[in-house]
Every structure is written in C-alpha cells, then in structure tokens.
Amino acid sequence: MRAPYASDPEKSRGRLVAEPPSAHRSAFQRDRDRIIHASAFRRLKHKTQVFVEHEGDHYRTRLTHSIEVAQVGRTIAKVLGLDEELTEAVALAHDLGHTPFGHTGEDALADLMAPWGGFDHNAQAVRIVTHLEQHYAEFDGLNLTWETLEGLAKHNGPVMGDVPEVLAEYTARHDLELHTHASAEAQVAALADDIAYNHHDLLDGLRAGLFTADDICALPIVGPAFAEVDRRYPDLAEDRRRYEALRRVFGVMVEDVLRESSARLAGAHARSADEIRCLGAPVVRFSDQVFAELRQVRAFLFDNMYRHPTVKEMRVTSDKVVRELFAAYQADTALLPAAWRDEVRALSPQGRARAVSDYIAGMTDRFALHAHKGLTQAK
Structure with a gap:
C-alpha cells in the first residue's frame, strides 16, 4: 500500500518538455526505462568501481553496482510504502556521471576543471540525462520527470553553497529546489548505495587478496556475522563462509535502515512527499549505532583497500x-x-x-x- 508521503506518479510535477502520458507505464516507470536504454547506462559496464575494469571479471563495475543498488532500493521502498519505480530510476542513474577510473578520474577532472566551473559526478549525471544523451527528436537528454531529476541532484542531501555550475545552469531553467531534501524515494536510493558498496567492497577486497577474513573479523557487524556462520557451519569452505557472513552483514544494514526509517517516518507524520522534503533532515537513515559501526568498516576499507599499494x-x-x-x-x-x-x-x-x-x-x-x-x- 502506498504511504501518504510516497511520491505519486499521477501527481508528478512533470517534464521540462511536455509529453502525452504512456498508455501502459507510469511516469516513473518510463523514466526508469529511458535510463536503462541510455548510452551512458550501457557504458557503466566498463567503468571501474574500485578496480580497473580489465583487472578481473568478478569485480564490481559501475553497472553491476547500480543494479545492486536498484535491487536494495526496491526492497526498502516496498516495505516503507514508497514508489518502487522512482526509487529504482534514481538508483540506476545515480552513477551515470562517473568518469573512467572512479573517484581518481573524478578528482583529476575536478582539479582540471576548477578554472572552468568545476566537475561533480552528481551534477554530471544531471547533465547527461538533460543534455548529453541526444537521441530524441523533440528534446535533448531523456526528458525525465522533475522527481527523478531532483533525486539525482540531491539524493545525498540539499545542494547548498557552491552549487556546481552545470547543476545551477539546469535548475535555472527547471527549478529542482536544491535547498530542500529530496523525496523519501531518493533518500532510499542513497542509503541503498551505501549498503551495496559496504557489502561488495568487503567481498571484492577479500577476492583480490587485499585483506583476509581474519583481518575483518575484528570489525563490528562483520565479526559477529562470521562468528554466527562458524557456529552454524563449522566446516564450510572458505568462499562459502565469506559469502554467508557478508550476506548477513548485508541483512543487518537493510534491517537497520528499515527499523530506523520506519520510526522516523512515523514520527514525522508527513502527509505528502513535499512534507518529507521540508522536514529539514533525512528520514531514511541508519541508526546512530549502526552508522558509527559502519564508519569503522569504512575506515578499515580506506586504509586496507583504497590505500592498498596495488x-x-x-x-x-x-x-x-x-x-x-x-x-x-x-x-x-x-x-x-x-x-x-x-x-x-x-x-x-x-x-x-x-x-x-x-x-x-x-x-x-x-x-x-x-x-x-x-x-x-x-x-
């Protein structure tokens, strides 16, 4: 059942260029489908997550990561009574603006473009879907709904202060209200992103031999997951042991977001998606305890994976x-x-x-x- 604070495709603020509605798809379904068929989406299969694309067939790419984010996002959105298609659209498009070589490429372009208006991958995603994809006869970009564009621009929170130039240029034509939080659906996509990379960076790091299972068993959330697997399956092969443990880590993160977000949404008493935007704080979140524990996990990954010599x-x-x-x-x-x-x-x-x-x-x-x-x- 749709919650009162969910985004309603029937009440969408529309597209920059008006189009007749689809006979068989909601406005947000149509957005999702256009994203999947975009050239930029296909290119994600050869863009790195942490490892360069050619280093191994089993490591995540931006494409496989985006699919995982969409899967997590749909699950959370369904439980919270949100619009699954809008969540999925934002999740699938959230990394479209990434450069080759991940954050290394982004950092280089941001430095090089500093005299020319800067570079930001979230803003670049908006630029891609509003301008650079040029396939349609009547408009540049994909002509997505306001809600999907808003989610791309500010799924990580309001964009304040030094607004990226390309985002400022677009919002001058089609105001995305950068000063507010995004819809609950976009907030779900952002948390699904965190869940996906926390999980798969651990798995990919183990596969690459950058650290061992023993190394991460001292971490919160991770250690208890391995201990549970060892109690239940004492003779499990190592690759299965890792997978079973890390899928439990995955489950802990999802369940925590569902509990915390359900409580925050109930306490907010919001009656519309716009009321969610104006609350002044995100309502889709980890609990303080799990957030603090995940900071320890990320610190480990930063030191032992992202800063690894290779x-x-x-x-x-x-x-x-x-x-x-x-x-x-x-x-x-x-x-x-x-x-x-x-x-x-x-x-x-x-x-x-x-x-x-x-x-x-x-x-x-x-x-x-x-x-x-x-x-x-x-x-």
Whole structure:
C-alpha cells in the first residue's frame, strides 16, 4: 500500500518538455526505462568501481553496482510504502556521471576543471540525462520527470553553497529546489548505495587478496556475522563462509535502515512527499549505532583497500591518463571525434573545456586507456 508521503506518479510535477502520458507505464516507470536504454547506462559496464575494469571479471563495475543498488532500493521502498519505480530510476542513474577510473578520474577532472566551473559526478549525471544523451527528436537528454531529476541532484542531501555550475545552469531553467531534501524515494536510493558498496567492497577486497577474513573479523557487524556462520557451519569452505557472513552483514544494514526509517517516518507524520522534503533532515537513515559501526568498516576499507599499494599504483596511472587526455584535447581539438570537433570549435574557452570534460567523463576505462595509448604513440 502506498504511504501518504510516497511520491505519486499521477501527481508528478512533470517534464521540462511536455509529453502525452504512456498508455501502459507510469511516469516513473518510463523514466526508469529511458535510463536503462541510455548510452551512458550501457557504458557503466566498463567503468571501474574500485578496480580497473580489465583487472578481473568478478569485480564490481559501475553497472553491476547500480543494479545492486536498484535491487536494495526496491526492497526498502516496498516495505516503507514508497514508489518502487522512482526509487529504482534514481538508483540506476545515480552513477551515470562517473568518469573512467572512479573517484581518481573524478578528482583529476575536478582539479582540471576548477578554472572552468568545476566537475561533480552528481551534477554530471544531471547533465547527461538533460543534455548529453541526444537521441530524441523533440528534446535533448531523456526528458525525465522533475522527481527523478531532483533525486539525482540531491539524493545525498540539499545542494547548498557552491552549487556546481552545470547543476545551477539546469535548475535555472527547471527549478529542482536544491535547498530542500529530496523525496523519501531518493533518500532510499542513497542509503541503498551505501549498503551495496559496504557489502561488495568487503567481498571484492577479500577476492583480490587485499585483506583476509581474519583481518575483518575484528570489525563490528562483520565479526559477529562470521562468528554466527562458524557456529552454524563449522566446516564450510572458505568462499562459502565469506559469502554467508557478508550476506548477513548485508541483512543487518537493510534491517537497520528499515527499523530506523520506519520510526522516523512515523514520527514525522508527513502527509505528502513535499512534507518529507521540508522536514529539514533525512528520514531514511541508519541508526546512530549502526552508522558509527559502519564508519569503522569504512575506515578499515580506506586504509586496507583504497590505500592498498596495488590500488594506489593504479590510481597514479589513471590520474596521468585523464590529465594528459585533457591537456591534449584542449591543445588540439582536431584530436576529438568529428561529432565533437565541429561543435567545440564554435565554443568559448570555458565552453571548450566543458565539452572536453564531457567527452572524457563519458569514456569507459578501456576506451580512455586506448585513447591515451593512441596519443602517446602519435608523439
């Protein structure tokens, strides 16, 4: 049953370009479907999560991560009485703006674009679905509903202070009310993101041999999960032991979000999605205890995975690739594909930098490596 504070597709604030409704799909279902069919969504299969795409077939990519986030989000949304399709749409699109090489690529582009309006992957996701996807006859982008765009822009909370340039430009045309919190559905997508990466980074780190099960058994939530599995299945093979333990960690996070969020929603007495936006604080959250415990897990992963020498070595290479591609395309726009080259020539220096940033941000890991190799060999 739909809760009174759930987003209602029948009451959507609509699309920037008006369209007749679909005969068979809600407005949010239509958004989800357009995202799945977008070129940027397909490219996620070759964009890194932590490991570079070619390092192993079993590690998460941005695509598999996004699918996992959508699955978790739908589960939580259903229990809380929220709109599952809106949650899924935001979850599937939340990483569309990521560069090749994950946060390393983003950090490099943010530094390079600092004189030209900056770079932020959430803002870039909005730019992709409102401008860069150019397949439809009547509009640029995917012409998503206001609610889905709002969720992309501020699923992590209000966007205050120094608003990314590309987000400010779009919201000047289509006000996403950046100063408020997003819908409960978008908040669910944000927490589903946390749950998914907390779970799979542990699993991927174990698979990669960056740490052992013994190393993480000292962690809260994780240690008790392994202990329970060892009590129930004392002779379990190690790969099954890991999986059983970490799926229990997954369950602890989901159940905690459901308990805490149910209590907060009941206490808020909200009667509409707009009332959720105006509460001044998120209503979909971990409990204080589990949040504190997860901070310990993230600190472990930061020290033992994200700062691991093999990962750091990859990041040095990735940073170099992004910076040298940016410098080359800025210096000689003839190196860009013809479809980009003709448009870039007529732009101002700031517009040219943004176009180069858009082009690099849209690259997959392997395409960026291939492009960089081509530039290097041409010298």
